[in-house]
Amino acid sequence: MPGDDTLFHHALRLGDDALVLGQRLSEWCGHAPMLEVDLALANIALDLLGQATHFLNLAGEIEDEGRDADALAFRRDVLDFRNCLLVEQPNGDFAQTIARQFLFSNWQELLMREIATAPEPRLSAIGAKAVKEIAYHAKFASEWVVRLGDGTEESRSRMIAGLDWMWRFVDELFDPKDGAASLRAEWDARIARTLSDAALEMPKPRRGAMGGRAGHHSEHLGHLLTEMQFMQRAYPGATW
Amino acid sequence: MNSNWPLWEVFVRAKNGLSHKHAGSVHAADARMAIEAARDVYTRRMEGVSLWVVPSTAIVASDPKETTDLFEPAADKVYRHPTFYTIPDGVKNI
Amino acid sequence: MYTTELKDKNQKSAGLSLADEDPEKLAAFEARVAADDFIEPKDWMPEAYRKTLVRQISQHAHSEIVGMLPEGNWITRAPNLRRKAILLAKVQDEGGHGLYLYAAAETLGTSREEMIEALHSGKAKYSTIFNYPTLTWADIGAIGWLVDGAAIMNQVPLQRTSYGPYARAMVRICKEESFHQRQGYEIMCVLAAGTPEQKRMAQDALDRWWWPSLMMFGPPDDKSPNTAQSVRWRIKRETNDELRQRFVDTTVPQAEAIGLRVPDAALKWNEARGAYDFGEIDWEEFYAVVRGEGPVAKDRNHARIRAWEDGAWVREAAAVHANKRAMRMAAE
Numbered sequence: 241m242p243g244d245d246t247l248f249h250h251a252l253r254l255g256d257d258a259l260v261l262g263q264r265l266s267e268w269c270g271h272a273p274m275l276e277v278d279l280a281l282a283n284i285a286l287d288l289l290g291q292a293t294h295f296l297n298l299a300g301e302i303e304d305e306g307r308d309a310d311a312l313a314f315r316r317d318v319l320d321f322r323n324c325l326l327v328e329q330p331n332g333d334f335a336q337t338i339a340r341q342f343l344f345s346n347w348q349e350l351l352m353r354e355i356a357t358a359p360e361p362r363l364s365a366i367g368a369k370a371v372k373e374i375a376y377h378a379k380f381a382s383e384w385v386v387r388l389g390d391g392t393e394e395s396r397s398r399m400i401a402g403l404d405w406m407w408r409f410v411d412e413l414f415d416p417k418d419g420a421a422s423l424r425a426e427w428d429a430r431i432a433r434t435l436s437d438a439a440l441e442m443p444k445p446r447r448g449a450m451g452g453r454a455g456h457h458s459e460h461l462g463h464l465l466t467e468m469q470f471m472q473r474a475y476p477g478a479t480w
Numbered sequence: 481m482n483s484n485w486p487l488w489e490v491f492v493r494a495k496n497g498l499s500h501k502h503a504g505s506v507h508a509a510d511a512r513m514a515i516e517a518a519r520d521v522y523t524r525r526m527e528g529v530s531l532w533v534v535p536s537t538a539i540v541a542s543d544p545k546e547t548t549d550l551f552e553p554a555a556d557k558v559y560r561h562p563t564f565y566t567i568p569d570g571v572k573n574i
Numbered sequence: 575m576y577t578t579e580l581k582d583k584n585q586k587s588a589g590l591s592l593a594d595e596d597p598e599k600l601a602a603f604e605a606r607v608a609a610d611d612f613i614e615p616k617d618w619m620p621e622a623y624r625k626t627l628v629r630q631i632s633q634h635a636h637s638e639i640v641g642m643l644p645e646g647n648w649i650t651r652a653p654n655l656r657r658k659a660i661l662l663a664k665v666q667d668e669g670g671h672g673l674y675l676y677a678a679a680e681t682l683g684t685s686r687e688e689m690i691e692a693l694h695s696g697k698a699k700y701s702t703i704f705n706y707p708t709l710t711w712a713d714i715g716a717i718g719w720l721v722d723g724a725a726i727m728n729q730v731p732l733q734r735t736s737y738g739p740y741a742r743a744m745v746r747i748c749k750e751e752s753f754h755q756r757q758g759y760e761i762m763c764v765l766a767a768g769t770p771e772q773k774r775m776a777q778d779a780l781d782r783w784w785w786p787s788l789m790m791f792g793p794p795d796d797k798s799p800n801t802a803q804s805v806r807w808r809i810k811r812e813t814n815d816e817l818r819q820r821f822v823d824t825t826v827p828q829a830e831a832i833g834l835r836v837p838d839a840a841l842k843w844n845e846a847r848g849a850y851d852f853g854e855i856d857w858e859e860f861y862a863v864v865r866g867e868g869p870v871a872k873d874r875n876h877a878r879i880r881a882w883e884d885g886a887w888v889r890e891a892a893a894v895h896a897n898k899r900a901m902r903m904a905a906e
């Protein structure tokens with residue numbers, strides 16, 4: 241295999257996480273609870289799509305087989321996607337979307353801080369730019385967890401349900417094989433702090449669902465790709 | 481309880497050295513949300529480096545009916561303007 | 575345009591007559607407007623002016639918001655990452671436009687919630703153009719090129735409209751609109767120079783969007799009773815037919831430049847007028863779509879109502895939380 245396989249997969253994981261979550265968030269456009277929130281979610285989605293483009297272009301460069309970000313995004317099937325299971329989970333209601341964003345952005349921020357100081361300069365350059373964006377996403381999502389957790393009875397139970405849906409996908413983020421295990425303690429502390437502000441309990445530990453990093457996804461990803469890749473599949477070779 | 485989010489007026493400082501200027505308004509449930517909404521709505525194209533948000537209800541405005549009383553008395557105080565004064569030709573730096 | 579003469583049901587019954595206004599105040603107001611002075615929220619204004627403005631600005635806002643739906647329909651299917659980001663940013667801008675306009679209308683004493691209510695109940699109208707479906711990717715090109723193109727043509731003069739908050743919103747909107755039309759035309763350029771399938775897609779989109787785009791300028795001037803007063807009040811700065819003609823004149827060469835055919839057999843350059851003659855618009859269809867008989871009018875209405883109703887618990891939660899917080903702070 242030409243290029244550096246480890247670095248290739250590293251960039252691919254980062255790119256796929258951002259791509260899939262960006263795609264999910266863009267589904268909200270035009271349908272959010274309030275106009276101001278609509279614009280906010282679109283901003284986060286745009287940040288993620290930008291990160292995805294950078295990381296996937298880098299992956300293609302490292303691979304050196306002539307694939308760019310678009311080729312990687314639109315012409316791979318599920319088994320070759322390396323995103324975590326968390327980001328592909330459906331939007332559900334606003335609380336479920338916020339739960340996903342809260343868990344992911346807090347993790348992604350810690351990870352990206354490390355990447356921003358990585359020895360590989362192309363990777364660290366992308367990381368340094370992304371980390372500022374992600375810090376905002378994490379703050380935005382955490383604040384909403386507090387509003388919903390400490391809002392009405394209904395919002396509280398929806399927030400609990402949202403976290404409950406997402407919680408089984410947390411362990412995968414810290415899989416020792418990906419080298420992110422060291423981030424767990426700080427992540428736990430952050431999550432605990434926000435949940436306590438929200439008067440919510442930390443969800444009970446449960447058996448983690450894994451497999452995303454090996455291409456073994458939930459059923460949701462196939463449908464997401466069906467929609468996202470439709471044009472490139474229906475009109476192979478055309479430029480847009 | 482009224483669940484409509486109140487209106488906030490948004491002021492944006494385009495760059496340091498300039499004052500904050502009114503940009504528009506947003507609806508937000510709390511101050512932090514108002515700042516973020518202002519950021520997401522009014523600085524998407526690098527329009528600002530600093531934001532103020534003020535609850536619209538906190539703004540006290542002058543009444544247009546008073547416009548003449550408030551502002552016209554300044555009109556005849558021409559001596560406040562440098563052009564009011566005659567200086568001999570050829571005198572410089574004044 | 576986004577607003578032109580789409581009367582809401584209450585308009586006639588409102589029966590606002592200028593005869594009821596204080597003649598002295600009215601004369602002073604008319605003089606100010608005629609002198610191109612701006613009217614600001616707390617200034618005296620005739621009730622009919624206020625009502626007309628609320629109707630026009632809120633219809634404009636609704637059009638921006640409902641307008642997010644046909645294009646939003648393609649965000650998740652955009653053909654590459656660049657197009658996806660552009661489209662998302664574009665549709666997001668439209669949401670921003672709706673927001674600025676609702677805020678401008680709120681300065682006239684109507685809340686955003688009241689306006690949204692009126693939209694959902696069908697009492698308030700929005701531009702007929704958004705009641706047509708987006709079938710292929712080329713529709714995204716056609717909308718940016720034609721629909722935003724028509725919108726810009728209408729909105730540029732509104733930057734000098736007499737009501738200050740509306741004019742300021744339009745200034746911001748026009749600044750943001752400038753990339754919308756270009757990205758749409760760029761999509762069409764690529765398609766028109768692409769594979770036979772892409773060319774077909776592009777031509778088909780132009781065929782479907784051309785006439786509805788011309789209808790965006792509203793009924794012809796002789797069937798547009800409010801135009802004269804609106805122009806006098808600087809709520810509108812040019813007539814429907816003037817704007818429509820200008821749109822045809824600028825757009826036809828753009829179609830020709832990329833080898834697309836405008837679907838109008840009567841279209842012909844008129845040397846004497848220095849303008850294009852063009853075919854008769856199907857006004858039957860226009861009024862049917864205004865009445866809510868557009869192919870996807872129901873879909874649009876349902877989507878908006880659903881987003882609003884599904885979001886109710888979120889809005890309530892945030893308000894309750896803010897209240898709890900304020901009480902806690904007060905207790906400390």
Ligand SMILES: [Fe+2]
Pocket residue numbers: 638641668722725
């Ligand atoms: Fe628009």
Ligand SMILES: [Fe+2]
Pocket residue numbers: 638667668671747751
């Ligand atoms: Fe717009």
Ligand SMILES: [Fe+2]
Pocket residue numbers: 668722725751754
């Ligand atoms: Fe636009």
